Amino acid sequence: MVYPEPLKVAIKKLSNNVVTVSCPFTLLNKLNLGARMTIFHYEGDVIIWSPLPYNKQILNDAIAELTTDDYSIKYVMIVNVKHNMCAAEYKRQIPGVKLIGPSPTETGDVEIDVKLTNENAMKIIKGDMWTSELGITDDSFIKNLELVYNSYQKNKELQLFENNIQSLFVGDLLFNVGIHGTTSGDHILEQYSPELGFDKGFNPHGGWSFATRYLQPFSIIGRFLMNDLQRTRKYPQETKEFVKLLNSWDFKEIVVLHGDIIKNGKEAFVSIYGGSLD
Template identity: 25%
Template sequence: MSSKLIPSSPADVMVIRNITPNILTLSVPFSRFGIFKVGGRATIIRLTSGTLAVFSPVALTPDVKAKVAEMGGKVAYLIAPDIEHHIFLSEWAKEYPDAKLIGPEGLPEKRAGQKDERIRNDDHFAFVFSPKNKDPHGISEEFAADFEAEYVGAHPNREIVLFYKPEKVLIEADLLFNMPPTEQYSRASEEERNSHGLINRLWNALLKTSGEAKAHKRVQWYLFSNASKDRSGYNASVQKIDSWDFKTIIPCHGDVVEGNAKVVFRKIFEWHLQSHK
């Protein structure tokens, strides 16, 4: 299945960009079911200690390896932010064997049962997020010094959301989409960018953050926060994330939100922030 979703030549279409002096993004085309253009993105963060954390790894191309080396080369943490974003963990773990693997509950078991050649069944997770195990101090003191973390176990994909305190950046996977994925498809062929045009215009309208974004708010309330039948838990996670002082949101799907990130977050999650149930 993954072969239909992931670019066959990621180096040809990847956009590598510094969001801040210590944060690098790797943006690629990614289509769900080969139709819905959601885009994919890895984020590499240099901690104040000098080590690197990689959030939602994508293909490890020669250009990416060179960038990692430029950032100091000490990959200490490889983070699968939910049960869906994990395909390239093994590739990175093989290249950087000293890195700690981090993921949500259920992911190690899911990977053990898969036959995708990209996935090593014996990868060891050093820290697994769960409702009872979500304190970043359990990962390491240097990690906790730079990151706040929230485990959104009430999300259907079991989301790990990070706040990089030194540069006030929120990093997340499927909690918030920001369609359309303009940057992620900017190096794709014209044919790929324009395929399934009508469906993707509707898709973008559903998950855009611009304007009133009423459709996106409804998707959050009626679909994502209702899927696990634990809306109160979802609300609590959203409210905790909102307490962080972020100015930028780096999502895995769609364009980076820069400058007005808190305004966008509060608009999309308005009903969750107002709810005290």
């Protein structure tokens, strides 16, 4: 798994409370997937979702899009057991920061402070449940965020809903890399753009990365691969319960880690998991 060095990023403000930080990312040194971190800010509290490699300047630049006042980075959320490469360094570098993540996640010599277990899985954690389920008392979570822990997904994944902008934040539940036009250069992925040093018209699906052209919600192959990660065939009833939970959220956009943000979120979600909504 490879991030570029030095790390170049694209910072995008989604609202007064939310900013994304995107960069290239290559799996197995072959598959161009891209990566995206999201930063939330509520009244001086900062929460990081799916951290990129720790870089103080990048953090400062991104948070400056949301506030010029004093702030405290309170939590770093690990999306799933595979997206565990970077979180530990945040805890080493930032005094008092707490890690949230699935309990099986390996983070080396650093402990996860708030662990999601099977007892917390397959339910929407919101409002006072942040306290009763996870011991989190911060208003930033209670007033603004909702969470589902999907313990049946292959990577044991968290899904997050932000109330104010009605956006769903996911890990490997959905990909949006293989957008039509990316092979011809007619569509430029944010994570492989000239802003990040790539030639205009760069094809992220060339060579060994050929298969990534299918990683989008409206591809038959992509639909199969994402349902395979969800283990839909192995856990059909549990998948139905999980999909029903997520579909109850009135989300507009889906902010993915890999590929561009999905604007038509409900349509994309139903395209992949609609078979479990019957």
